[in-house]
Amino acid sequence: MKKNQTELIREISGVNPLKCMKCGKCSASCPSYDEMDIKPHQFVSYVLRDDIEALANSKSLWKCLSCFACVERCPRNVEPAKLIDAARQLVIRQRGTEEGLSPDEIPALLDEDMPQQLLVSAFRRYRR
Amino acid sequence: MNYSYYPGCTLRTKAKALDVYARRSAEALGFTLEEIEDWQCCGGVYPMGSDEIATKLSSVRALCAAREKGQPVVTLCSACHHVLKRVNDDMKNVPKIRDAANAYMGEEVPYTGETEVLHFLEVLRDKVGFDTLAGKVKNPLTGRKIGAYYGCLLLRPGQVMGFDDPENPKIIEDFIRAIGAEPVTYGMRNECCGGYISLREGETAKKMSDSIMENAADQGAEMLVTACPLCMYNLNKSEKLPVYYFTELLAEALGVKEAAEA
Ligand code: SF4
Numbered sequence: 001m002k003k004n005q006t007e008l009i010r011e012i013s014g015v016n017p018l019k020c021m022k023c024g025k026c027s028a029s030c031p032s033y034d035e036m037d038i039k040p041h042q043f044v045s046y047v048l049r050d051d052i053e054a055l056a057n058s059k060s061l062w063k064c065l066s067c068f069a070c071v072e073r074c075p076r077n078v079e080p081a082k083l084i085d086a087a088r089q090l091v092i093r094q095r096g097t098e099e100g101l102s103p104d105e106i107p108a109l110l111d112e113d114m115p116q117q118l119l120v121s122a123f124r125r126y127r128r
Numbered sequence: 129m130n131y132s133y134y135p136g137c138t139l140r141t142k143a144k145a146l147d148v149y150a151r152r153s154a155e156a157l158g159f160t161l162e163e164i165e166d167w168q169c170c171g172g173v174y175p176m177g178s179d180e181i182a183t184k185l186s187s188v189r190a191l192c193a194a195r196e197k198g199q200p201v202v203t204l205c206s207a208c209h210h211v212l213k214r215v216n217d218d219m220k221n222v223p224k225i226r227d228a229a230n231a232y233m234g235e236e237v238p239y240t241g242e243t244e245v246l247h248f249l250e251v252l253r254d255k256v257g258f259d260t261l262a263g264k265v266k267n268p269l270t271g272r273k274i275g276a277y278y279g280c281l282l283l284r285p286g287q288v289m290g291f292d293d294p295e296n297p298k299i300i301e302d303f304i305r306a307i308g309a310e311p312v313t314y315g316m317r318n319e320c321c322g323g324y325i326s327l328r329e330g331e332t333a334k335k336m337s338d339s340i341m342e343n344a345a346d347q348g349a350e351m352l353v354t355a356c357p358l359c360m361y362n363l364n365k366s367e368k369l370p371v372y373y374f375t376e377l378l379a380e381a382l383g384v385k386e387a388a389e390a
């Protein structure tokens with residue numbers, strides 16, 4: 001039988017959302033909190049509710065900075081960043097996204113000092 | 129002792145300074161960074177997915193090359209360090225990733241995370257020793273008030289990175305002391321500079337860099353040091369304080385800065 005979306009997210013992320021005690025520390029630590037429509041601690045709840053469609057459409061997928069503050073500070077070792085990343089992977093693998101970065105955009109974004117690291121990192125995180 | 133050295137893409141291009149000052153300083157301290165042949169870009173961001181294998185292979189190749197020589201691998205860029213260290217941890221501790229990666233690699237002896245991954249700062253602290261370093265300083269940077277900017281990637285997740293206390297690190301402060309300058313501690317030294325978001329959302333990233341700079345300046349820092357080319361780029365958008373690679377100050381203190389630039 002085809003795996004459902006919740007199972008896929010749990011498998012890709014390796015996260016057990018049941019460990020979460022909803023303390024909110026991950027979201028309180030997140031430097032992108034203001035930019036996110038669904039906050040890091042809410043990702044856990046959405047997975048528990050099987051509402052993966054909402055996560056797939058969330059702009060938070062493109063706002064996480066991989067700073068791992070939420071991972072470091074979660075008292076239950078839930079690793080919410082991995083859920084956000086798994087949801088992003090799911091979108092890219094299953095349907096692609098217009099929000100993703102296209103090489104055509106790059107020339108207009110370049111400046112004199114920009115490190116290669118920024119381009120490779122952005123492509124890894126924002127690829128369509 | 130010599131080390132296998134993984135420079136990464138940016139140290140060959142926009143961050144040459146981070147690289148040349150480190151190599152020269154290493155020689156002055158009595159060790160050599162032997163560049164790994166045909167290394168490939170680490171990708172800049174650790175691939176978190178438990179089924180992401182191909183994206184981890186460039187790191188595995190570098191780790192295998194170092195194993196061949198029986199050397200630890202040394203990194204300078206925070207992002208390379210983060211990716212190599214975490215992939216190495218996966219190869220050691222996550223059978224699913226280890227087996228799949230080894231199936232791709234086809235090494236005679238499967239790779240199981242044997243290589244030690246060290247950041248250059250860890251070499252200074254744990255192999256050279258900050259006391260020995262202090263003894264080799266020719267031009268102490270006396271009177272300079274320097275804020276250490278750690279950012280995210282060297283420290284977190286602490287369990288895997290094992291670099292320092294992720295919430296209250298002191299390795300760069302100790303380094304600053306060893307080269308004769310005065311470390312200035314400030315709260316935001318381990319907060320994110322915005323990372324790759326600056327490519328398309330410059331304003332958001334700038335807000336983050338501005339608050340880091342302001343916090344450091346408020347505490348009395350006159351300059352910041354970093355190990356990361358992307359942190360350097362993002363912080364420089366703020367223009368409040370000058371930012372240096374830690375290796376440049378190291379080379380200056382060891383009296384090899386001009387030689388490195390030649
Ligand atoms: S910090 Fe951990 S336990 Fe607390 S809400 Fe976030 S994921 Fe749940």
Ligand code: SF4
Pocket residue numbers: 026029030031032033040063064065066067068069070071080081084
């Ligand atoms: S890793 Fe992502 S979700 Fe977690 S604190 Fe950093 S930006 Fe927020």
